[in-house]
Amino acid sequence: MKSPIPDYLNQVLKNARDNEDGAPAAYIETLAKADTSRLAVALAMVDGNIYSAGDDEVEFSIQSISKAFVYAIAIEDAGLERVLEKIGVEPSGDAFNRLSLHKGTNRPMNPMINAGAITAHSLVVRPNATAEERTERILKTLSRLAGRELHVDEEVYEAELRDADRNMGIGYMLKAAGIITCDPREAVKGYIRQCAINVNVRDLAMMAATLCNAGLHPVSGERIIHQASVIVFKLRGAVRFPGSERLTRAVARELGRPNPDDPGSGLHGDACAVIFSFREVYSLNHVARRIIHEDISRLILEEKIVVVIDPSGVLQWNHEEAEKDRHPKVVRNETEARDFIGGTGCKAVSTDDGW
Secondary structure: OOOOHHHHHHHHHHHHOOOOOOOOOOOOHHHHOOOOOOOEEEEEOOOOOEEEEEOOOOOEEOHHHHHHHHHHHHHHHHOHHHHHHHOOOOOOOOOOOOOOEOOOOOOEOOOOOHHHHHHHHHOOOOOOOOHHHHHHHHHHHHHHHHOOOOOEOHHHHHHHHHOOHHHHHHHHHHHHOOOOOOOHHHHHHHHHHHHOEEEOHHHHHHHHHHHHOOOEOOOOOOEOOOOHHHHHHHHHHHHHOOHHHOOOOOEEEEEOOOOOOOOOOOOOOOOOEEEEEOOOOOOOOHHHHHHHHHHHHHHHHOOOEEEEEOOOOOOOOOHHHHOOOOOOEEEOOHHHHHHHHHHOOOOOOOOOOOO
């Protein structure tokens, strides 16, 4: 039986082609010349099937999409606890290229803004790694995720490096704040180089599918990311609510049991509970509310214990319904959340500031 997915993807492209909102990055000469008529879409399944339509073999530099994958590599190399010491998981409310640091800790607010991405890059391999070692680790890992050898677009790299004054400034500020310990210029150059890696839409689909498949490549079966369960939990918050998107001030705090075979594992696939805190949120639009409801429902289906701290009722849960098995436990503050989680036998292994 013929799959309906290719026809569906072609229809998606047809519907989207007339939308001409946005423009190439004018401040980078090479990107400003990009052919805006090119359009493609790809869908990778965890069973190894991949579908695509349009200009699916045309390569382009990965740019900020690399931030999510390098954040995953940083967690893999440095461990969750170390990464959380250096990078937050809160939306900044600012543009991606602003220096948005957490008051008190000086951490970048999340890994999807440039300050957080530069910090994540600096955590790859080990603290005293050379720039070449970090770049090689990232390029090789992204190639394994894509299932083919990827390459850096040297023209894009050189063009971005010529216009890197703001990012260089961010790098030096991070070094002055004690967030990065390596040479800030080398960290920024490495970050720019990771953004210049060329991919196509099929590569990106397979890379994302590997993360969603608990780090197992859907085609080769190779385990590429060993802490994928933790990483997907973190990316769910960090990617969905970064910077200028400003969907919500909500931050998911994950609690669970560490892997007994890996003392540095923090959370793992057997995490027993997740807490969503909305203590400083006073309103949400319907899109944000729907997305959060979907995430919570998915966690419950995965048999996680879900607790929502929602003193203002912004999620609009029906409290009678919330007492049922298929709904989260709704509480008013962190004390009630901790008391409830403790009563289920879960032990907190990862928290964020303010708990």
